[in-house]
Amino acid sequence: MATYTSSQSGNFSAASTWNNSGPPGDGDSFNVSSGHTVTIDSGITVPTNGYNDSNVYGILQSQSNTANTLRMNGRLTVQGGGTLHLRAKAKLQVKGTSSQNHGVWIENAAGADLVMEGSDGMPSTTTTSAHSIHDSYITVSSASD
Secondary structure, X not given: OOEEEOOOOEEOOOHHHHOOOOOOOOOOEEEXXXXXXXXXXXXXXXXXXXXXXXXXXXEEEEOOOOOOEEEEOOEEEEOOOOEEXXXXXXXXXXXXXXXXXXXXXXXXXXOOEEEEOOOOOOOOOOEOOOOOOOOOOOOEOOOOO
């Protein structure tokens, strides 16, 4: 399988993002270069098995408010200076056998960031004001949730 490296910022599904040689397909690896922002857009074709080991040195983000899936069959490593930003409605699926390494790896390096937003509708309770760790009571705006 091939390895694709971003040559500019753009949509994941756009060939121009990958030096007119992409986009990556099933079993391929990809690298988001430092200084580039690659957006997992609605034009992406979700691979059957997933992308192989890939790296994020720049920013890999999901399209805002769009249900897109990034399927990995290997490691997705966020390197120093890189950011993986999955917005609400985005899905990250990890496939593979137990004899191999799979998942999202965040390097212990300066500026390696993971941002995951959600909108699952879970009930929540908020406080009415700031509280200290030793407070005996915490006042809430509503105790119904």
